[in-house]
Amino acid sequence: MSAARPSNTAIWLRPQAALGRHVIMKTLQAICVAGVLMTGAALSAYAAHAASQPAGQEQPKPNIVFILADDLGYGDVQCLNPQRGKIPTPNLDRLAAAGMVFTDAHSASSVCTPTRYGILTGRYCWRTRLQSGVLTGESKPLIPPQRLTVAKLLARHGYRTACVGKWHLGLEMPELPEGPPAGRSQAWRFDYAGQLRGGPTALGFDWFFGISASLDMWPFAFIENDRFTVPLTVEKQWLRRGPAAADFEAVDVLPTLASKAADFIARHAADAATGRRPLFLYLALTAPHTPIVPSQQWRGRSGLGDYADFVMQTDDAVGQVVTALEKAGLERNTLVIVTSDNGCSPAAGIEQLEKLGHYPSGPLRGYKADIWEGGHRVPFIVRWPERVPAGSRSNQLVCLNDLLATCAELVGDKLPDDAGEDSFSFLPALLQRQPDPARPVREAVVLHSIHGRFAIRQGKWVLALCPGSGGWSRPRDEEAAKKGLPPVQLYDLEADIGQQHNLADKHPQVVTQLRSLLEKYVADGRSTPGKPQRNDVPVEIEKANAPKPVGGR
Numbered sequence: 377m378s379a380a381r382p383s384n385t386a387i388w389l390r391p392q393a394a395l396g397r398h399v400i401m402k403t404l405q406a407i408c409v410a411g412v413l414m415t416g417a418a419l420s421a422y423a424a425h426a427a428s429q430p431a432g433q434e435q436p437k438p439n440i441v442f443i444l445a446d447d448l449g450y451g452d453v454q455c456l457n458p459q460r461g462k463i464p465t466p467n468l469d470r471l472a473a474a475g476m477v478f479t480d481a482h483s484a485s486s487v488c489t490p491t492r493y494g495i496l497t498g499r500y501c502w503r504t505r506l507q508s509g510v511l512t513g514e515s516k517p518l519i520p521p522q523r524l525t526v527a528k529l530l531a532r533h534g535y536r537t538a539c540v541g542k543w544h545l546g547l548e549m550p551e552l553p554e555g556p557p558a559g560r561s562q563a564w565r566f567d568y569a570g571q572l573r574g575g576p577t578a579l580g581f582d583w584f585f586g587i588s589a590s591l592d593m594w595p596f597a598f599i600e601n602d603r604f605t606v607p608l609t610v611e612k613q614w615l616r617r618g619p620a621a622a623d624f625e626a627v628d629v630l631p632t633l634a635s636k637a638a639d640f641i642a643r644h645a646a647d648a649a650t651g652r653r654p655l656f657l658y659l660a661l662t663a664p665h666t667p668i669v670p671s672q673q674w675r676g677r678s679g680l681g682d683y684a685d686f687v688m689q690t691d692d693a694v695g696q697v698v699t700a701l702e703k704a705g706l707e708r709n710t711l712v713i714v715t716s717d718n719g720c721s722p723a724a725g726i727e728q729l730e731k732l733g734h735y736p737s738g739p740l741r742g743y744k745a746d747i748w749e750g751g752h753r754v755p756f757i758v759r760w761p762e763r764v765p766a767g768s769r770s771n772q773l774v775c776l777n778d779l780l781a782t783c784a785e786l787v788g789d790k791l792p793d794d795a796g797e798d799s800f801s802f803l804p805a806l807l808q809r810q811p812d813p814a815r816p817v818r819e820a821v822v823l824h825s826i827h828g829r830f831a832i833r834q835g836k837w838v839l840a841l842c843p844g845s846g847g848w849s850r851p852r853d854e855e856a857a858k859k860g861l862p863p864v865q866l867y868d869l870e871a872d873i874g875q876q877h878n879l880a881d882k883h884p885q886v887v888t889q890l891r892s893l894l895e896k897y898v899a900d901g902r903s904t905p906g907k908p909q910r911n912d913v914p915v916e917i918e919k920a921n922a923p924k925p926v927g928g929r
Contacts, residue, residue: 489510528579585599843865
């Protein structure tokens with residue numbers, strides 16, 4: 377056993393208990409910070425343990441739990457933002473202390489749907505019909521049935537697969553031949569009692585429980601597998617108004633999803649423990665996205681408002697799932713990844729939070745929807761006892777798209793040319809088995825904003841092909857253009873993490889090199905080595921005007 381690994385007997389903390397214990401919170405912060413700065417001696421101990429294992433001994437396949445928060449900012453996790461973060465997140469902090477923190481992890485997009493597409497397919501979403509914005513709750517499926525997904529890959533290797541939570545990748549809902557009933561809106565043109573096609577169970581998941589899209593998008597009802605669980609008979613509104621189940625309430629959704637995920641783990645623990653059928657759980661939480669609805673027991677806990685309370689409740693949901701793994705005896709051979717689909721949304725009330733001393737993006741510029749770092753640099757915490765050294769960190773550039781290639785390497789599979797075109801395995805970095813730790817896991821990462829603006833990151837440089845935020849923050853692109861700001865932005869992130877100094881005019885050769893690399897990735901239909909592939913639609917790298925996004929949030 378690694379000397380650096382914390383005891384399995386530690387209890388997962390509920391923030392409501394921790395809030396009254398200032399010393400405990402400070403200790404958690406110290407553990408996380410100290411763990412992230414793990415000593416060479418501890419790493420050496422881990423390496424010695426790994427080397428002591430019998431050569432050629434086959435390791436059982438790990439269970440995999442991938443938890444995706446919705447709109448959780450990089451700076452919302454206390455241990456990632458100890459100086460400018462005020463929201464207690466003891467469960468996330470403990471995960472970080474017990475595993476590895478990737479400090480330079482990115483969603484491929486700064487909004488929901490494109491990120492989720494990339495996670496499950498390992499392909500940039502801008503290669504599809506969705507060139508900007510997001511889908512809605514009534515949108516057609518974005519992932520075709522023939523495309524390989526993480527769930528399909530793992531199912532081929534004996535995994536029991538489950539998707540719990542927010543889908544937001546489209547469903548084929550049957551339409552009423554006669555159209556909506558008299559007096560009803562077009563939202564009622566669907567047969568909500570019929571079978572839903574093209575969803576999770578058509579794409580490799582054995583079981584699905586969740587909602588069709590964001591929690592503020594109708595239809596407002598739970599789905600199990602390919603049908604709504606109860607009839608939709610009324611209309612409700614959370615930002616948007618539409619068909620709903622009579623008993624569906626937004627405030628109940630996060631607790632329900634956490635409970636369903638924990639039940640899934642408990643229900644199949646026996647098979648997973650023996651290795652007969654390991655688990656893959658993709659838990660896509662609906663929080664802290666709008667509607668910001670912390671339950672009654674969490675209201676007022678943070679002292680910073682509803683959003684901070686909701687973040688605390690989200691942290692607790694993560695803790696419930698990890699506790700379920702420990703109760704089932706599965707924690708030692710379970711790879712747990714916790715991350716977010718993009719940065720914090722302005723709907724959180726950022727100005728007020730910052731007045732109270734909490735900065736949801738930490739030192740980063742921008743928020744959800746933007747092309748700047750705060751839009752897509754996300755928390756990325758990994759725990760896998762006995763395989764990943766406790767308290768370790770990686771500065772490797774990684775992308776959420778990399779899940780597919782990582783899982784393929786984990787199970788000893790090779791991706792075909794027409795799958796995972798933009799997915800690189802980060803397993804060597806995770807297990808610290810890189811021959812040259814300084815060598816990048818991936819050559820570069822392409823980033824995309826809500827308005828379809830592109831950026832490309834390689835090494836310390838990031839090039840954004842727009843004059844403004846590319847999203848919702850000011851200056852927006854039209855405003856930036858009117859002010860005469862340069863049409864492209866180049867930043868040295870090693871020297872300027874806050875992206876305050878545009879160096880495009882000082883390093884034109886870097887601008888040219890990065891633009892050429894982006895053009896190659898687009899033309900080749902892939903950014904990984906392999907046979908060139910086709911994009912689904914023509915892709916415009918530079919856009920004259922910001923297009924109206926599909927779906928909005």
